[in-house]
Amino acid sequence: MTELPIDLIDAGVFFYRKDTNRKKQKFWALKDISFNVKDGEILGVIGHNGAGKSTLLKMLTGVLPGDSGSVTTNGTVTALLSLGAGFLPDLSGRDNIYLSAMYMGMRKKFIDKIYDEVVEFSELEEFIEDRVRNYSSGMKTRLGFSLVAHLQPDILIIDEVLAAGDKAFQVKARKKMQELMSKARAIVIVSHNTNYLKSMCGRILWLDQGCIKELGEANEVADSYNDYMTNKARIQAL
Amino acid sequence: MFNLLKYYGSRYELFWFLVIARLKLTKKDLMLGYVWWFLEPLILMFVYWFLVTVIFQRQGENYAYFILCGLLPFRAVSASVNQSVSSVASKLNLISQINFPRIFLPLADVMANHIKLLAGFFIIIVVGIVFGFIPSFVLPLILIPFIVQWLLVSSLALFMSIVGAYVRDIRNLTPFFSRFWMYISPVLYAREELPENLQPFFSFNPMASVIESYRAIFMGGEISFIGLLGSLWVPFLIALTLLFFGTIFFAKFEKNIIKRL
Numbered sequence: 001m002t003e004l005p006i007d008l009i010d011a012g013v014f015f016y017r018k019d020t021n022r023k024k025q026k027f028w029a030l031k032d033i034s035f036n037v038k039d040g041e042i043l044g045v046i047g048h049n050g051a052g053k054s055t056l057l058k059m060l061t062g063v064l065p066g067d068s069g070s071v072t073t074n075g076t077v078t079a080l081l082s083l084g085a086g087f088l089p090d091l092s093g094r095d096n097i098y099l100s101a102m103y104m105g106m107r108k109k110f111i112d113k114i115y116d117e118v119v120e121f122s123e124l125e126e127f128i129e130d131r132v133r134n135y136s137s138g139m140k141t142r143l144g145f146s147l148v149a150h151l152q153p154d155i156l157i158i159d160e161v162l163a164a165g166d167k168a169f170q171v172k173a174r175k176k177m178q179e180l181m182s183k184a185r186a187i188v189i190v191s192h193n194t195n196y197l198k199s200m201c202g203r204i205l206w207l208d209q210g211c212i213k214e215l216g217e218a219n220e221v222a223d224s225y226n227d228y229m230t231n232k233a234r235i236q237a238l
Numbered sequence: 239m240f241n242l243l244k245y246y247g248s249r250y251e252l253f254w255f256l257v258i259a260r261l262k263l264t265k266k267d268l269m270l271g272y273v274w275w276f277l278e279p280l281i282l283m284f285v286y287w288f289l290v291t292v293i294f295q296r297q298g299e300n301y302a303y304f305i306l307c308g309l310l311p312f313r314a315v316s317a318s319v320n321q322s323v324s325s326v327a328s329k330l331n332l333i334s335q336i337n338f339p340r341i342f343l344p345l346a347d348v349m350a351n352h353i354k355l356l357a358g359f360f361i362i363i364v365v366g367i368v369f370g371f372i373p374s375f376v377l378p379l380i381l382i383p384f385i386v387q388w389l390l391v392s393s394l395a396l397f398m399s400i401v402g403a404y405v406r407d408i409r410n411l412t413p414f415f416s417r418f419w420m421y422i423s424p425v426l427y428a429r430e431e432l433p434e435n436l437q438p439f440f441s442f443n444p445m446a447s448v449i450e451s452y453r454a455i456f457m458g459g460e461i462s463f464i465g466l467l468g469s470l471w472v473p474f475l476i477a478l479t480l481l482f483f484g485t486i487f488f489a490k491f492e493k494n495i496i497k498r499l
Binding site: 015016058061062063064065079085086088090091095098099102103104105107108 | 249251252255256259262263331332333334335336337338493496497
C-alpha cells in the first residue's frame with residue numbers, strides 16, 4: 001500500500017488562555033481531527049474565524065507539534081501562507097531568496113538552479129541586488145510567491161486566494177498555481193470563498209470550534225456551510 | 239538525540255547562510271562598513287586604558303595592550319550573550335510559519351560574533367607589533383582557547399535564547415549579567431592582583447583561564463600545548479556538558495514556543 005500524502009488520526013492541539021477570572025485555562029484549538037488526503041486530491045478547508053484553520057495548517061507544515069493523536073505527512077510540505085516570512089529587510093533580494101529557500105529546506109544547488117527563473121517570474125531583475133527594505137509590499141509578495149512557486153513541493157498548502165501584486169501579475173500567478181497544483185501530490189486550500197473551493201476541490205472539510213463539523217463532497221459541504229452562515233447572520237440580525 | 243543531530247547536520251547550509259547574513263547585516267547602513275570591526279576594538283581599548291591608567295592611576299607596562307588582549311575576546315562573549323536572548327524571541331513570526339531547525343538562530347549569532355573575533359585577532363597581532371610583541375610560532379595555539387570559548391558561549395546561548403522567548407524581561411538583565419561577568423573575569427586586571435582569599439573562587443569562572451590563555455599567547459608568556467590543555471580542560475568539559483544539556487533543553491522547549499504567541 002502506498003502511503004497517503006496526508007493522514008491525521010485523532011489529532012489535537014491545546015493552548016492556554018486566561019479566562020475572565022484571569023485563571024489559566026486549557027482549551028483545545030483542535031480536537032479529534034481525523035482525515036486524510038489521497039494522491040492527487042485537493043481538499044478545501046472552511047470555517048469561521050477562530051475555528052482552527054490556521055492551527056490545522058500549522059500542524060500540517062510541522063510548525064506546531066500535536067498534543068494528541070498523530071499527524072503524518074509524506075513528502076515535502078510547502079505553505080503558500082508564508083510569503084516572505086523569513087525576509088530580512090536589510091539583505092538584498094538575492095540573499096533573501098537563498099535564505100528563505102534554505103529555511104524551507106532547500107539545498108543551495110537546487111536554489112542555484114531555480115534562481116534565474118524565480119527572479120524572472122517575479123519581474124524584479126533590476127531590483128534584485130537592492131535591499132528588500134526598499135521594496136514595495138507588492139514587490140515583496142511577488143518575490144515571495146515566485147520563490148514558493150518554484151519549490152515544487154509534494155504537498156502544497158494554500159491559505160486564502162492569493163492577492164499578489166497587480167492585475168497582470170495575479171493572472172500570471174493563478175496560471176502558475178494551476179501548474180503547481182498539477183505537479184503536487186496533494187493540496188490543501190483554506191478559504192472563505194465557497195464558490196472558489198467548489199470549483200477547485202473534490203472534498204471540503206468544515207471546521208467549527210476546533211472540531212470537524214462536516215467532511216464530504218465539496219458541493220454538499222459548501223452548501224450546508226452557506227446555509228448555516230446565512231441562518232446565523234439572520235439570527236444575529238434579529 | 240542522534241536523529242536530532244543528523245537533522246541539524248543535513249541543514250548545515252542554512253546555518254552558514256544565517257551566519258553570513260548576520261555578518262552582512264552588521265555592515266549595512268554604515269559608511270565605513272567592515273572597517274568598524276577594526277575601529278571598535280581600538281576605541282574600546284582607548285576608553286578602558288583612559289579609565290584605568292589616567293583616572294585610577296594604575297601603572298603598568300603595556301597596559302593598553304594587556305587590556306586589548308582580554309577585551310576583544312570578551313566582546314564576543316558579551317555580544318553573543320546579549321543577542322542570544324532575542325535571537326529566538328525576535329523571530330517568532332518566522333518560527334510560527336516555517337518549520338526549520340530553530341537551534342540555528344542562537345548558534346548562528348554566536349558563530350558570527352566569533353568569526354568577528356577571528357578578524358579581531360589580527361588587530362591584536364598588529365597592535366602587539368606596535369607594542370613590541372613579535373608573534374611567535376605559538377600563535378596558532380590561540381585556536382584552543384578560542385574553541386573553548388566558542389563552545390561555552392554557544393551552550394549558554396541555547397539556554398538564554400529559550401528563556402528569552404518565554405520570559406521577555408530577561409533581556410533587561412543580560413547587559414548587566416555580561417558586564418558583571420566581564421568584571422569578574424581578568425579582563426582589566428590580572429589574577430595576581432586579586433585579594434588572596436578571592437583567588438580560589440576565580441577558578442570557577444571558565445572564562446578566566448580562557449582569557450589568561452589568550453594573554454599568555456599574545457604577550458609572549460611561557461606557553462606550551464600541554465600547558466594550555468592543563469589549564470583549559472576544565473572549561474572545555476564545562477562547555478561540552480552545557481552544550482549537551484543545552485541541546486536537550488532547546489529541543490524540549492522550542493516546540494512550545496509557538497504556543498505562547
